[in-house]
Amino acid sequence: MKGIFSALLVPFDESGDIKEQGLREIIRQNIDKQKVDGLYVNGSSGENFMMSTEQKKEVFRIVSEENKGKVKLIAQVGSINLNEAVALGKYATDLGYDSLSAVTPFYYKFSFDEIKYYYETIINETKNNMIIYAIPALTGISMSLDQFEALFQNENVIGVKFTDGNFYLLERLRKKYPNKLIYSGFDEMLIYGAISGIDGAIGSTFNINGKRAKQILTLCQEDQVSKAYEIQHITNDLIERILDLGLYQTLKEILKITGIDAGVCKKPFEAFNFEKRAEVKKLVSTFNL
Template sequence: MKGLFSALLVPYDENGQVKEQGLREIIRNNIDVQQLDGLYVNGSSGENFMLTTEQKKEIFRITSEENNGAVKLIAQVGSINLDEAIELGKYATELGYDSLSAVTPFYYKFTFDEIKNYYDAIIEATGNNMIVYAIPALTGVSVTLEQFDQLFENEKVIGVKYTDGNFFMLERLRKKYPDKLIYSGFDEMLIYGAISGVDGAIGSTYNIHGKLAKQIFDLVQKDEVAKAYEVQHVMNDIIEKVLELGLYQTLKEVLKVKGIDAGTVKKPMSSFDPAKQEAVKKLVEDFNL
């Protein structure tokens, strides 16, 4: 389960329905072109929190079929509706996903005991492994080191997707839990996570430049940190431009330039501004995406 995972993009049509063929093309790009080690399915990059339960299942199914055992699969099933999280967890487990993941429950001010019970309930109902998805900037939930101690008491909690800029906490987690999987979740900070000893990373922009992310990770493993920094500079130049143009919209437009039917974003997100099309083409050309 170590390595680089794409936070899988999902193409939608103008009515908000999943474009199956386009999704299969995005999956193939991640596996065959970007040569990533796995796919993180139905996370933020898949616009998951705007989907129906049936759409989430559809994405899990299509991804499992197209992957056909090629790379590792992690199913993000988190929801503030625990029944839905369990239903999705059972479904992904039946499809053979290598692990589940779940965002910390959000919106309501859940106590830590409630959060821990949420993870334990999903694990008990599915029998599958769990990767905690910690992203406090979006959920408002910060898990302390002592709370991670309690979460990791469940042997089925095998790791964490750590999308946080607190590198002191990351270092403390790495030192205390050398046998747990820690994935870096900030693409623009990949090198810092790699230097801190993470086991891998999960990123949305890897859909278009996964090969660069792998270079960074591999160079750090070889203690060639200066070279890794140079690659991170290039990757961050790309990320900076993508963010300027609109994150998910631009990632999909880049894939379209490459001949992949990446569809549009799910409403209420705004569709891509056609006036920015030339800027996307230039981005693809300038960085050989």
């Protein structure tokens, strides 16, 4: 369960329906070209929180079919509706996903006891492993070291997707829990997590830049930090331009230019600005995507 996991993109048509063939092409792109170690399915990058329960299940099914056991699969099942999270967790578990993951419940200001109950319920009902998804910038939930400790007491909580810039907390977690999996969630800060001893990373840009992410992680593990920094600089030049153009829209446009039917983003996301297509073509050429 270690290494680079793409936060899988999902292609939609103009009506918001999943483009099955395009999704299969994106899966193959990640496995065959980017050589990722695994796929993180139905996370933020998959526009999960705008999909119906049936669409989420459809994505889980297609990924499982296309993967055929080649790489590890993590199913993000988190939802503000606990019944949906449990149902999705059972569905992904039956499909053979290697672990579940769940974003902390958001919008309402849930207490930590309520958050703990949420995770324990999903685990107890599915009998699967769990990777906590900590992304305080989007959920408003920042957990302390003691709170992580309370969650980690459950042996089925095998790790955390740490999408947080608090590298002091990351260092403390790494030291205290050497046997728990820690995944970095910020692509642009991968090297700092790698220096801190993370087990892997989960990111949206890995759909098109996974090979460089693997190089950064491997070089840091081999104590070649200066070389890793060179690749992180290149990576961040790319990420900076992608963010300027629109994250998910641009990632899908890059895939389209390389011959993959990556569809469009779900509304209310704006459509890609085709006046910028020449800039995206230049990115593909300049960064050898």
